[in-house]
Amino acid sequence: MSTETEGEGGSVGATGLTDSDAVLMIASAVALFSLPWVLVDGFGIVAEMLDFSIGGYVGLPSLILIYGIVVIGYNLLLGYTGLLSFGHAAFFGTGAYVAGVVSQSVGSPIVMVLAGIAVATLIAWPIGWVSIRRTGVYFAVITLTFGQMLYFWALGPGSWLTNGDNGFSEVGTGPILGTFELDSAVFPNIGFLQSYTYEYVFIAILALLALWIANRILKSPYGLIFEALGQNQQRVSFVGLNVQRYKLMAFIISAVFAGAGGALFIMHENYVHPNTAYYWIQSGDFVIMTILGGAGSLVGPVFGAFIFEYVANVLSGLSLPVIGAIGSLWRIVLGAVFVVIVWTFPKGVYPGVRDFLVRRGARDALDRLSDRVRNRGGESE
Amino acid sequence: MSLLQTTDLVKQFGGLTAVDGVSVGIDRGTVQAIIGPNGAGKTTFINCVSGLLDPTSGTVEFDGEDITGMPPHETVQQGISKSFQTASIFPTMTVEENVQIAAFGAEHGSFRFNFLKKRSDYNAVQDRTERMLRSVELWEDRNVQAQSLPYGDKRRLEIAIALASEPELLFMDEPTAGMSPDETRQTVDLIEELREELGLTIVLVEHDMEVIFRVADKITVLHRGAIIANAAPEQIRGDEQVQEAYLGGAEI
Numbered sequence: 001m002s003t004e005t006e007g008e009g010g011s012v013g014a015t016g017l018t019d020s021d022a023v024l025m026i027a028s029a030v031a032l033f034s035l036p037w038v039l040v041d042g043f044g045i046v047a048e049m050l051d052f053s054i055g056g057y058v059g060l061p062s063l064i065l066i067y068g069i070v071v072i073g074y075n076l077l078l079g080y081t082g083l084l085s086f087g088h089a090a091f092f093g094t095g096a097y098v099a100g101v102v103s104q105s106v107g108s109p110i111v112m113v114l115a116g117i118a119v120a121t122l123i124a125w126p127i128g129w130v131s132i133r134r135t136g137v138y139f140a141v142i143t144l145t146f147g148q149m150l151y152f153w154a155l156g157p158g159s160w161l162t163n164g165d166n167g168f169s170e171v172g173t174g175p176i177l178g179t180f181e182l183d184s185a186v187f188p189n190i191g192f193l194q195s196y197t198y199e200y201v202f203i204a205i206l207a208l209l210a211l212w213i214a215n216r217i218l219k220s221p222y223g224l225i226f227e228a229l230g231q232n233q234q235r236v237s238f239v240g241l242n243v244q245r246y247k248l249m250a251f252i253i254s255a256v257f258a259g260a261g262g263a264l265f266i267m268h269e270n271y272v273h274p275n276t277a278y279y280w281i282q283s284g285d286f287v288i289m290t291i292l293g294g295a296g297s298l299v300g301p302v303f304g305a306f307i308f309e310y311v312a313n314v315l316s317g318l319s320l321p322v323i324g325a326i327g328s329l330w331r332i333v334l335g336a337v338f339v340v341i342v343w344t345f346p347k348g349v350y351p352g353v354r355d356f357l358v359r360r361g362a363r364d365a366l367d368r369l370s371d372r373v374r375n376r377g378g379e380s381e
Numbered sequence: 382m383s384l385l386q387t388t389d390l391v392k393q394f395g396g397l398t399a400v401d402g403v404s405v406g407i408d409r410g411t412v413q414a415i416i417g418p419n420g421a422g423k424t425t426f427i428n429c430v431s432g433l434l435d436p437t438s439g440t441v442e443f444d445g446e447d448i449t450g451m452p453p454h455e456t457v458q459q460g461i462s463k464s465f466q467t468a469s470i471f472p473t474m475t476v477e478e479n480v481q482i483a484a485f486g487a488e489h490g491s492f493r494f495n496f497l498k499k500r501s502d503y504n505a506v507q508d509r510t511e512r513m514l515r516s517v518e519l520w521e522d523r524n525v526q527a528q529s530l531p532y533g534d535k536r537r538l539e540i541a542i543a544l545a546s547e548p549e550l551l552f553m554d555e556p557t558a559g560m561s562p563d564e565t566r567q568t569v570d571l572i573e574e575l576r577e578e579l580g581l582t583i584v585l586v587e588h589d590m591e592v593i594f595r596v597a598d599k600i601t602v603l604h605r606g607a608i609i610a611n612a613a614p615e616q617i618r619g620d621e622q623v624q625e626a627y628l629g630g631a632e633i
């Protein structure tokens with residue numbers, strides 16, 4: 001931990017390299033604003049060279065960041081507080097339907113997101129209140145049940161609002177701040193920036209905001225308490241903190257992120273179906289993304305969302321010798337990727353790669369040092 | 382008036398009466414030792430006061446207020462803290478964070494919905510954390526992961542956590558168990574310091590008679606969940622019933 005700063009004391013592992021907020025935000029901004037170019041154009045060039053369609057398409061970067069926002073929040077619950085929810089589609093789906101309904105009267109994307117967040121938060125309160133009273137498997141099953149209740153509600157009794165099995169498609173998203181159409185390119189005249197739509201910029205700004213907020217939460221007393229809850233609940237109550245209250249807070253905070261993600265999702269797809277909104281597999285995907293990328297590290301889950309969506313949307317279009325088209329078999333590919341990654345990096349991609357680089361960096365530094373010592377030894381002889 | 386007063390406190394586990402009608406008052410600013418053979422009900426008694434267990438019957442009053450059946454986080458907020466018999470720490474958090482969280486616990490409320498203010502900006506918390514870590518001589522190790530501390534240091538971290546919640550009354554359940562003679566001496570010094578400097582009231586469960594006779598103002602002897610003696614150390618030393626029940630007639 002050579003990068004630790006004085007005042008902070010530095011939390012072990014979790015923030016090692018990203019102790020400075022400014023560095024984190026700048027690095028993230030650079031990463032997010034180069035993502036579409038890398039994914040669409042960069043990968044596209046490689047794809048052409050290999051004659052293999054592995055390039056992303058316009059829109060994929062948005063989708064990655066939408067799920068990224070969801071799992072940044074979800075990770076506060078799973079990675080820090082240690083609560084495995086199998087029902088976060090409840091808040092994602094609610095954010096989506098609410099934003100969709102709101103868009104029919106107010107098309108402002110900002111209003112849609114705020115409305116999605118508001119209602120997701122509202123339902124997270126009672127659902128969380130009930131769920132956190134149980135731990136471990138029981139907590140997981142209770143959240144799963146709530147998610148499935150909403151799924152069947154959306155398919156049946158809620159059809160008047162959700163349009164049931166036909167899906168909700170009457171989305172009337174307007175321009176941002178009344179000016180910027182989501183689908184238009186920000187730089188229509190610059191060829192290699194065609195994948196930068198206003199939608200992407202909007203989502204990327206929200207993703208940055210999500211990172212900033214999550215980072216601040218983790219550095220506030222709440223972050224400490226969430227992490228402590230993940231390690232020793234009894235001790236938390238014996239330092240005078242109400243365990244249920246803070247678990248509920250973590251639950252609701254994670255629902256805020258999921259609600260925002262849902263609202264952006266319907267904006268992006270112009271359509272939502274109970275299967276993509278509320279189905280339990282959607283909840284499970286959040287878990288997979290988070291663990292894949294690195295539960296317990298701030299930015300890790302975003303990498304998980306990237307890998308997940310890349311496999312789901314790009315690799316699924318590949319055709320392999322012997323096997324043929326991957327197509328709907330992409331989940332098998334994802335499974336393999338998951339196993340390999342968890343095998344090589346048990347803590348997830350991001351912490352794994354980071355630790356690897358840090359260790360290599362430390363080794364290089366040691367090598368350089370010993371070289372210098374040896375050289376000096378040589379001089380004095 | 383006593384700081385803590387229990388009246389006819391009973392705790393049953395099924396057919397077993399672990400605490401059997403304990404009425405005891407603990408005076409402000411004193412060190413009270415609770416002794417008794419293994420299984421006498423010492424830990425259970427503490428748990429009933431601190432809220433980890435609900436007593437089957439009887440009442441607990443703290444500072445004149447009825448706190449019977451209050452959950453732990455509330456009894457801590459009232460001013461009762463405890464160091465656990467087996468160190469109860471946050472293993473992969475740093476030593477400093479372990480104490481910091483308790484210091485935040487003592488702040489209950491001050492950060493209510495303030496999700497965005499950094500921990501490092503809470504000066505009172507930082508100061509208290511440092512003070513507690515220095516008093517148990519762990520300040521130098523503040524950036525070490527708690528789980529990698531040697532056993533004795535873990536126990537002292539445990540005490541620092543208990544202290545950081547700013548208690549008036551501190552329960553210490555066998556604080557020197559498993560410590561080396563040196564560490565035991567340090568811990569005893571610490572206990573005496575705490576009483577003198579912070580004016581703490583301490584309830585100490587301990588097996589080491591030397592420790593007890595050095596620090597205790599009063600000794601309560603539990604046997605099968607009931608009090609068989611409650612008196613000053615000199616008197617306990619000469620009490621035949623105690624000799625019989627607890628010490629098996631051995632010299633102390």
Ligand SMILES: Nc1ncnc2c1ncn2[C@@H]1O[C@H](COP(=O)(O)OP(=O)(O)O)[C@@H](O)[C@H]1O
Pocket residue numbers: 394397399417418419420421422423424425426
């Ligand atoms: N949670 C429990 N459930 C059932 N029996 C218990 C429980 N906790 C303690 N006991 C029993 O209560 C008695 C008192 O235990 P304890 O308070 O731990 O004694 P001490 O701390 O004095 O060694 C013992 O017989 C013990 O087995």
Ligand SMILES: [Mg+2]
Pocket residue numbers: 423424425466554
């Ligand atoms: Mg005990």
